[in-house]
Amino acid sequence: MLPADLLLTTATTSYAITVGPGLLETLPERLETLGLKGKIWLISDHQVFPIYGPRLEKPLKAKGYALETFIIPAGEASKNQNQLWELYTWLIAGGVERRDTIVALGGGVVGDLAGFVSATILRGVSFIQIPTTLLAMVDASIGGKTAINHTLGKNLIGAFQQPSLVLADTLTLKTLPLRELRAGWAEVIKHGVIRDAALFSLLEKHASELAGNEANSTFSLPEPLTGEVIRQAAAVKVAIVSADEKEQGERITLNYGHTLGHALEAATGYDTFLHGEAVAIGMHAAAQIAHALGLFTTEDVERQENLLSSYGLGTTFPSNVTAEQLMALTLHDKKVRNKRIRWVLPTKIGAVSVRDDVPEALIQTVLRARKA
Ligand SMILES: NC(=O)c1ccc[n+]([C@@H]2O[C@H](COP(=O)([O-])OP(=O)(O)OC[C@H]3O[C@@H](n4cnc5c(N)ncnc54)[C@H](O)[C@@H]3O)[C@@H](O)[C@H]2O)c1
Structure with a gap:
């Protein structure tokens, strides 16, 4: 952990929240430090991925990480059961294992959905938050609340799933509307x-x-x-x-x-x-x-x-x-x-x-x- 990192400690876990410019490329070394060696399942949305996806993919592949990517439509409407099921199908068909890690690259929508998937697939796999909105950096990516929406209300189906790391690259805010x-x-x-x-x-x-x-x-x-x-x-x-x-x-x-x-x-x-x-x-x-x-x-x-x-x-x-x-x-x-x-x-x-x-x-x- 770097000195500037924040540390969130709960009864069962502890993880770093790292904030700063140009952090995206540091993901592989941070995964190594955390002992996360399995496949990376990257979930992002169609607005964020084209801008920042390659900046994660390249260094991950260079370090030898196996990587799969799923891109959801941007926006709140993606936090629904159909999208959830598609993600489960992608993971199961691709052979997800307990040692693997789900990485959320995007705002609170991607984080909430990917987090809930990570809490429930195979009864839980590791999860990393890479927030790209200001709201997600200071709020949604921290604290382990994950959820999807029900037609009767927002965030009604969810789980507490603390990530292993929150990596907030402040340079990503340059493209945020x-x-x-x-x-x-x-x-x-x-x-x-x-x-x-x-x-x-x-x-x-x-x-x-x-x-x-x-x-x-x-x-x-x-x-x-x-x-x-x-x-x-x-x-x-x-x-x-x-x-x-x-x-x-x-x-x-x-x-x-x-x-x-x-x-x-x-x-x-x-x-x-x-x-x-x-x-x-x-x-x-x-x-x-x-x-x-x-x-x-x-x-x-x-x-x-x-x-x-x-x-x-x-x-x-x-x-x-x-x-x-x-x-x-x-x-x-x-x-x-x-x-x-x-x-x-x-x-x-x-x-x-x-x-x-x-x-x-x-x-x-x-x-x-x-x-x-
Ligand atoms: N889990 C929690 O504790 C918690 C807390 C607060 C909010 N939330 C949830 O967070 C969601 C809202 O999150 P949000 O405000 O981050 O919205 P969002 O995830 O919908 O992102 C907003 C828009 O900005 C785009 N975008 C994101 N990062 C970008 C970037 N760097 N450059 C260009 N475009 C970018 C996205 O594609 C999207 O269109 C809600 O679903 C809410 O329920 C969760």
Whole structure:
């Protein structure tokens, strides 16, 4: 492990999260260090693979690794049972063995699907995450949650499957569409609000440089700052998952902004907002709820709103979604217990509390006030 790596330790395993520029080509030596000598089953999507696939394939073959590749269509729709079955068929027909390794190259969609396949094929084979979106680097690739969607809801069929390694090559963000980049910033900002005031301040300090370049859709932040910000944001997730792998306690705090964010995604048919965009709106609403309860100051509500806006994220619910619709949808949230919504609410920048006693009337008031 390099000194700059983060280490995630659970009751049963421990693995490195490595963040930096130009890491893709280091995969073979990292596999060797981990003692992973079997065949590599690379899963990617049709947008990511043509850009970055060859940068993995070449060094793997040069080191003598046997390699098979499967490319799925890009996008959330691939997290379904048909795609899952196709992957199983590919693996079984190709003679997958327990000593082999599945490598996910892509965003959270590829990671969630490939991770679930790796958890279930032959009752589990090794798994490596190579996230290529900002969201996946700071969130989805870390912590071992894997899933596919059911027609009745998102991420309902899944497993905890910790990877053996997370390799986040920050140079891959150069080709990430600007909107996807912004959606990722929502999760980075979320990590600052829930647990790391220094990260939040760093994001504020560099807001103008970091916000992405509108003109050419590139990631405008120079290294090593990019890597540093991503590493700090990833460290928040690492710390939380290390303390609470199976979401018995603190892991719920990662859900900040997600209760109303998920409701908004559902209310708009999952095709209007990217997940991060919906989470940003949910974070602002949660901050306002916290403020109304006397937990969060006006200044902190504004600081969060300003930061979200600096990173190109909106904070307003669209006018075609009613407060009643959103309220009804929040009750379907996976975090609901005994029909009570558990709200993750900020108490200051860098700290949150979990409350299940928020009066419905107060939530309705905040939701109505936020209409565009
Ligand atoms: N397991 C978890 O803990 C967890 C946490 C958060 C989200 N998720 C899941 O993650 C998924 C969303 O992930 P996402 O936001 O990464 O979206 P995504 O995987 O759909 O990727 C977004 C788009 O960007 C493209 N892309 C990815 N990397 C690129 C690159 N470097 N250059 C150019 N294009 C690139 C993809 O092809 C896709 O079209 C959801 O399914 C969500 O449920 C999982």
